[in-house]
Amino acid sequence: MTPRQREVLDFIAGHVRDRGVPPTRAEIAHAFGFRSPNAAEAHLRALARKGAVQLLDGSARGIRVLGAALAPGAPAIPNGNADAPAAAPAPPWDNGEATLLHLPLIGRVAAGSPILAQAHVEATYPADARWFARRPDYLLRVRGWSMRDAGIHDGDLLAVQAVREARPGQTVVARLGDEVTVKRLQREGAHWRLQAANPEVADILVRPGDAFAIEGVVVGLLRPQGWD
Template sequence: MARPLTQRQQNVYDFIVKTMQELGYPPTRAEISRAMGYRSPNAAEEHLRALERKGAIRMISGTSRGIRLPAQEAEAETEEAPARQLPIIGEVAAGSPILAAEHIDRYCPLPPEYFTPRADYLLRVRGLSMKEIGILEGDLLAVHRTDRVRNGQIVVARLEDEVTVKRFQRKGHQVTLVAENADFAPIEVDLRHDPLEIEGIGVGVIRGGNGQALS
């Protein structure tokens, strides 16, 4: 870091590092505020901006978890690309490719061939819309990149700027993306005028991102 941090800035920085090490993705402003005892996320935002000015972090606009650590990025750039490991995709910025470099939080030491068909990346699951088939918050979904999908398969779908995991059903021009949770309504897509892009199909789950794979 080019400039020294104040004690409060150091506390925020340490919390960011700890969260990324334990969960694999950075905290939100609200999570930082709760951890630091701030009354408003605005206080966390001010510290984040100060950390960015001092070169301790890099901010990515348009996402609630858009915090990167330049020290880790520089270290990753000096290492040989992990060809036998799977990239873990954290927060996906609106409108950008799912495998963009800024979306890769880290790599998992599992070969792509561990899954059938082979996995191309691991996507960290948000929410509980697929909980009834055992895909839970914080799990890693192994994804095989393809746009060829059959009815009943679990897909990673992009709807305009949103990426979601759902069960795929198609009849003619009508696609239904079905949640495996009774609390969530299905998403109806008319292919004649609604944008839909299939990013891949789910081929396995790593429970809680801790390396326990479920094929």
């Protein structure tokens, strides 16, 4: 493994640890100053050939870091090294084979109603559990371009794990008043800020007394070409 491939691998593993999802090719290219995502793809293909990552079709973030590469600063392990450290434990639903999930797709959310209310479910989509950093509970259709620079586009389907708490830096589904929005959660002093990933869209400062709640954390992204 070349030093640059090691750097790319460490970047991917760090992105998964810090944000819960792998980076897109565009995010890798931006982080390393590559002229196009094609250079990132070339490094990913090389890492896949060396057994460091698995590339999964059907997802813009379809990169799975394998084994000891998940550890920060882990040394490169040549193929076939019998003394290599054991692989990191797989997620509880991942036995190395395809596990088919049936995820409800949430469309527009009516004001004040639970996000998983049956009235909001547009359809149910099959998805391979191995596509995601953590097991999702539902898909949410993206509307608008407020998270464009994070690789999240209008019409994408976000895979969301339903939780009530999140860490700063994670991309979350948040409810603020009667609106549900997708933003990056950041600290703003003693308060929270919902950060957009588009300079044309203003961040949202959550003030004391605001009706604010976390509805889930984004754990993956699907770009449905030809599904609809």
